Each structure stands twice: as C-alpha cells, then as structure tokens.
Amino acid sequence: MKIYSEISSNKWKTWLIMTLFVVFITTLVFVMNKALGLGNISLVGIAFILAGLMSIGSYYYSDKLVLATSGAKEIKKEQYPKYFRTVENLSIGAGLPMPKVYIMKDNSPNAFATGRDPKHSVVCATTGLLNMMTEAELEGVIAHELSHVKNYDVRLMGVVAILVGFIAILSDLFIRVTFFSDSDDNKGSAIFMIVALVLAILSPIAATLIQLSVSRKREYLADASGVLLTRYPEGLASALEKLEKDHTPPRVASNATAHLFIENPFDNKKVKNLFTGLFNTHPPLEERIKILRSM
16 A cells, blocks of 8 residues: 555645746746846746746656666667566566666666656666676566656656756846846846845755655665565665676766666765765665664
8 A cells, every 4th residue: 555655645745846836936937037136027037938838848748857867778679688587587586577678888776767657667777787686686676667657756757857857947047147146126126036045045056956855765665665676685685786786887877867766876975874875875785784684
C-alpha cells in the first residue's frame, strides 16, 4: 500500500508544483515590476503565460533535456546484450513497458532513469558502471532505476529540476537588473524593492532545498522497491558499496542532473557536516547499505 500511495502522491505533487510555479513566477514578476517602477502590468500577463508554457514544457521535455545535457546515446540489444537483457527482464518482472536503453561513455560508475511516465521512460548507465558490476549488482542498480519509473519519481524530479533551474535564472536576472537600474523612490516603492530582492535571493535557495529533500526521500523508496523486484538486497548493497569506494571523477554529469543518478556524482565523502548534509542530493551511501543489509 505504501508504494501505491507514493505513486498517487507523486502524480498530484507534480501538478501541484507546476501550478505553484506559475503562481510564484507571476507574483515575483509583479513585485519586480513594482520595485523597478516599470508600471507595465502587461509584463505580469506575459510572465503568467511564459510560466505556464515552461511548466508544460518541463512535463513533456524534461527527459530530452536531461539526456541532451548528459550526452547519453540510445543503444540496441546487440551492442550491450547483458545490459539490455537485464533491463528487459526486470521490466517484465515489474510489469512495466520496455523503456529506451541509453548509455553514457563515462568511466565514473553511475546510472539514472528519466521520463514523464512508464510509457515514455529511459534507463541510462555509464560504461564505468557496466564494466564494474557483476550480474547481480547490475540487476540491483537497474531494479532501483526502474522503481523510480514505476513510482513516477522520474516525472516529479524531472519537472522539479527544470523549474528550479528557471527560478535560479530569473532571480539572477532580476538581481543584475536591479544593480544596473537607476530606479528611485519616485519610480518604485522602497518596500517593494526590498521584498523583491529578498525573494530573488532566497527563492532559488529554497527551491533547491525542496528539490534535494524530495530527491533524498525518493532514493530510500527506490532502494526498497528495487529489492522487492529482485528479492536480493545484497545485489544492490554490494553495488552501492562499490560506488562508495570509487572516486573516478564524472566526465559528463552536471549539478543540474546530479539528483537523478543512483549516487551523487559530485559527492565529497571527505566533508561531512550539517551544511553539506542539507545540500546533499542523496542520503549517505553507508546508511543505504546498512538498511539494505538489515532486510
């Protein structure tokens, strides 16, 4: 029942986040309009339309953006038969349509899934992961990624990633405009200016923290769901252990897509404090391994 409630929760959370994004961007532009004394109410209407289009675009095209920025390429069964067959068999076991299978030519071992729903999903692994994992470990990793697909995590996190990035860009743009504008109290209210600056500075930080907290919760659930699929917790535990010990720097991953991977490709395991924990995209690997081995 927990899994089914999470699937339903992810679906309505996606639409809620998209709606709140439109409201937030429209409000932010309204405050900016007042702060800069532009007096152009049509800007608010334009912002509302653009925010709506951005929300819809993130729903339908977030997976394509992720794949493009990652440099991932679709493969055929004969190119990587073991990898392709693992995805195929586990998809059948999970009752999922066969996702597209992609690969990233990167020696850093990692994997991710993306797509707006199980019918439009993608599983991607790096060459480093395929070279490192045994068959049981690879099954554990792929089962974890397919669980993200089945639980609709990929839809939620894809939309959140694109919208958080847009908020950061918009906030940065406003701060730059504010510094180089010649607005004064005659053009705009000082109170509006202060409120707008606070929103511009804090909104991307708050949005990122929400993104990261959602991502960490999804990883625990995908670990548990993956084990239900393979019936072999040690496979995933052993895979995570290898990832924990590996320090090969990623070649093509980016901070914008880090939360999608099974392990944060930019995790600094030597620095651990409250601040780094707050901004981690994933829960600690040692904690995940401990939970898996207690099953």
